[in-house]
Amino acid sequence: MTGILDFSYMIESVPAIAKGIPISLSIALIAFIFGMGIGLAGALVKIYNIPLLKQIFGVYVSFIRGTPLLVQIFLSYYGIPLIIRQFNYLYGTDINIAFIPAIYFIYVAFALNAGAYLTETIRSAILSVEKGQVEASYSVGMTTFQSLKRIILPQALKVGLPNIGNHFIALLKDTSLAFAASVPEIIGMAKIIAGRTSQFFEVYIVAALLYWIICIVLERIMNLFEMRLRKSEKGVRNG
Amino acid sequence: MVKITNLQKYFKRHHVLKGINLAIKEGETVAIIGPSGSGKSTLLRCMNLLERPSEGTIQIGDTTLEAHHIDKMSLLQVRRSTGMVFQNYNLFANKTSLENITEALITVKKIEKGEAEKIGYALLNTVGLGDKGNHYPSGLSGGQQQRVAIARALALNPKLMLFDEPTSALDPELVQEVLQVIRNIANGGLTTIIVTHELEFARDIADRIIFMDEGLIIEENNAKDFFVSPQHPRTRKFIEKFTQQSLYYI
Numbered sequence A: 001m002t003g004i005l006d007f008s009y010m011i012e013s014v015p016a017i018a019k020g021i022p023i024s025l026s027i028a029l030i031a032f033i034f035g036m037g038i039g040l041a042g043a044l045v046k047i048y049n050i051p052l053l054k055q056i057f058g059v060y061v062s063f064i065r066g067t068p069l070l071v072q073i074f075l076s077y078y079g080i081p082l083i084i085r086q087f088n089y090l091y092g093t094d095i096n097i098a099f100i101p102a103i104y105f106i107y108v109a110f111a112l113n114a115g116a117y118l119t120e121t122i123r124s125a126i127l128s129v130e131k132g133q134v135e136a137s138y139s140v141g142m143t144t145f146q147s148l149k150r151i152i153l154p155q156a157l158k159v160g161l162p163n164i165g166n167h168f169i170a171l172l173k174d175t176s177l178a179f180a181a182s183v184p185e186i187i188g189m190a191k192i193i194a195g196r197t198s199q200f201f202e203v204y205i206v207a208a209l210l211y212w213i214i215c216i217v218l219e220r221i222m223n224l225f226e227m228r229l230r231k232s233e234k235g236v237r238n239g
Numbered sequence B: 001m002v003k004i005t006n007l008q009k010y011f012k013r014h015h016v017l018k019g020i021n022l023a024i025k026e027g028e029t030v031a032i033i034g035p036s037g038s039g040k041s042t043l044l045r046c047m048n049l050l051e052r053p054s055e056g057t058i059q060i061g062d063t064t065l066e067a068h069h070i071d072k073m074s075l076l077q078v079r080r081s082t083g084m085v086f087q088n089y090n091l092f093a094n095k096t097s098l099e100n101i102t103e104a105l106i107t108v109k110k111i112e113k114g115e116a117e118k119i120g121y122a123l124l125n126t127v128g129l130g131d132k133g134n135h136y137p138s139g140l141s142g143g144q145q146q147r148v149a150i151a152r153a154l155a156l157n158p159k160l161m162l163f164d165e166p167t168s169a170l171d172p173e174l175v176q177e178v179l180q181v182i183r184n185i186a187n188g189g190l191t192t193i194i195v196t197h198e199l200e201f202a203r204d205i206a207d208r209i210i211f212m213d214e215g216l217i218i219e220e221n222n223a224k225d226f227f228v229s230p231q232h233p234r235t236r237k238f239i240e241k242f243t244q245q246s247l248y249y250i
Ligand SMILES: Nc1ncnc2c1ncn2[C@@H]1O[C@H](COP(=O)(O)OP(=O)(O)OP(=O)(O)O)[C@@H](O)[C@H]1O
Pocket: B011, B014, B016, B034, B035, B036, B037, B038, B039, B040, B041, B042, B043
């Protein structure tokens, strides 16, 4: 072998590492979907100043933002089984912890993490919608919910989309931490393969390239979305 | 049509409306004038409950609202029977002019879309914008936006129209087109309350002028006598200031 890189080994290892891609994507996607739900709820709770829930969300967001994701993964991975055990004990249920795949704990940790960050993003996107438009919607007799659904959220989404998209990409990159709970995502697979041959450098370069390609594709998709949204609501509608 | 009794409004400890009593007959056009900060907007906003009154009662049509017991149903009922036009138009930026008008017809009145669009186009025609249904607010001039906003306010067939300085944000050359639309509405017999700094316009279209200062109605009179023989010194000072300003312009 000459040079510092074994190219043919790198190419050979691509399919095996790529097996982690669906898992990485699934973590990002599921965390994102639930995170959006949590984030929307959190944003509304803050904006409409709902007592008690507002304080709960405040502590939650502060905690997530103030602790490393890796620690949150560990808390979820070791903590949820304890909670389930306690639940079994209290309510006489029989949920078998051993049968719950580790990836579920990862979903929980990532969804809670994404939810906290998205709370702030969605909140500022909603607040960016002119107050006057909200008042106008009330003045024609719309309810708070109708106003939110028809006037506020569609505009907030447009404003927030670039930031929300960036969150998703960041989330995807963060899924590399899931290996800590032995989940076979991209890095998890890379570690397994590299462990067999000890060619760590090559394997991690392949992993890095895979992340890079996925992120470029995602960015493209985001840009398309944004352009679509921006093209509408300018000047005249066609047709 | 409208009867307001001892209406008071506090913002925290700031006493903004200090006991407004006002009765307006069906079909009447009332102009409210007064210095900045006197509570004109707040009065109008209390009438359709964009602000919560702190004290007093407001009766609009068949609905009576008592400051301390406003339930959600009568709140919506009042808003659905009053049309509000704002200084800054406040059109829904994500909707075309037509959709701005049909929005409440579809979501609030549950009218079917095709029917709503018919009403929408008819209203666009009355404000002279029949060809602009597909335009988004960003593609319209200020005067056009305000006319769409007026059409939107008319869509629910309100019994009462409220205008809060509808021409103050407009370039001078766009003021007349909007005033003309308002004139048509007022002359058409719809009960109208307009807060305005266009004193000449107020004198032209209003049956009655109300002068507010520091949260109180200081003086009210029919439009002719109000300007010819204002009774209260503050009213006189206010009118003088305005006529002087317009003299400068001439
Ligand atoms: N949401 C609010 N919170 C606190 N104070 C307010 C609020 N809205 C109005 N005010 C205060 O109430 C007073 C009356 O305001 P309002 O807007 O009713 O006056 P106005 O007569 O409409 O004045 P202008 O001619 O400038 O529009 C002002 O001192 C204003 O600062």
